[in-house]
Amino acid sequence: MNYNIPAYIIYAAITIYIIYWVGRLFHKNGRVFILRIFLGHAAQADATNNIILTAYYLFNTGYAIVQFSNWQAVQNLQMLIASIAGKTGILVGILAVTHYFNMLLVYILSKRVLHYSS
Amino acid sequence: MKDFIVIAYLVYLPVVILLTFYVAHSLFRNSLVYMKDIFNGRDEIAVATNTLFRIGFYLLNLGFGLYILEITGHLETPQAAIEALSVKIGGFSIYLGIMLFLNMYLFFRGKKIAKQRRISAPFITETNLPRT
Numbered sequence: 001m002n003y004n005i006p007a008y009i010i011y012a013a014i015t016i017y018i019i020y021w022v023g024r025l026f027h028k029n030g031r032v033f034i035l036r037i038f039l040g041h042a043a044q045a046d047a048t049n050n051i052i053l054t055a056y057y058l059f060n061t062g063y064a065i066v067q068f069s070n071w072q073a074v075q076n077l078q079m080l081i082a083s084i085a086g087k088t089g090i091l092v093g094i095l096a097v098t099h100y101f102n103m104l105l106v107y108i109l110s111k112r113v114l115h116y117s118s
Numbered sequence: 119m120k121d122f123i124v125i126a127y128l129v130y131l132p133v134v135i136l137l138t139f140y141v142a143h144s145l146f147r148n149s150l151v152y153m154k155d156i157f158n159g160r161d162e163i164a165v166a167t168n169t170l171f172r173i174g175f176y177l178l179n180l181g182f183g184l185y186i187l188e189i190t191g192h193l194e195t196p197q198a199a200i201e202a203l204s205v206k207i208g209g210f211s212i213y214l215g216i217m218l219f220l221n222m223y224l225f226f227r228g229k230k231i232a233k234q235r236r237i238s239a240p241f242i243t244e245t246n247l248p249r250t
Binding site for chain 1: 124183
């Protein structure tokens with residue numbers, strides 16, 4: 001009995017839900033910062049925001065799907081839980097690191113823009 | 119032979135998730151005050167920054183908690199299961215405490231910088247506002 005296919009299905013459901021939820025929250029809360037960088041030009045800021053969201057979805061779903069290719073053989077229930085948790089943990093960890101990096105980037109960019117525009 | 123690993127996982131997962139949610143809830147409900155102070159009363163940007171820090175906290179800690187879930191070896195008695203769980207949950211809890219203090223350090227640092235900027239603000243009149 002091989003549990004690989006159930007593992008893929010559970011993993012895909014969890015991952016896609018996390019990616020969608022996190023992306024929507026970032027899209028909603030990051031708008032203020034992009035608006036600030038674009039000095040209040042709402043149309044440009046919204047367009048940039050939407051493009052960034054699309055790129056984010058593409059990258060992350062791509063990474064999640066690539067994980068199927070090097071999955072270990074899952075023989076029992078404990079390996080099912082452990083492998084799903086391990087892979088999800090790595091994905092969420094990458095999201096966290098990217099997120100902190102992006103916050104730093106927004107901070108630096110906004111400082112630069114405000115410095116030059118004054 | 120009875121194996122307790124699946125039971126241990128099923129205990130570990132809710133504990134980790136609930137602990138993270140509780141800590142994040144109590145930290146970021148209180149940090150909104152600091153954020154409003156740092157951003158000088160611009161509420162929209164203060165709330166957005168607070169939410170972004172909260173998401174980062176969730177992602178980092180849930181990711182780490184899931185990543186360290188795997189228990190190698192066999193757990194044949196309830197005693198072994200409880201001992202393995204104690205290492206995992208205790209370690210995760212200590213890690214969460216360190217992360218909490220790290221976040222608080224960031225808030226206090228932001229507060230200090232904002233205060234310095236406010237002291238020197240009269241000399242740089244009207245630079246921090248974006249032109250529309």
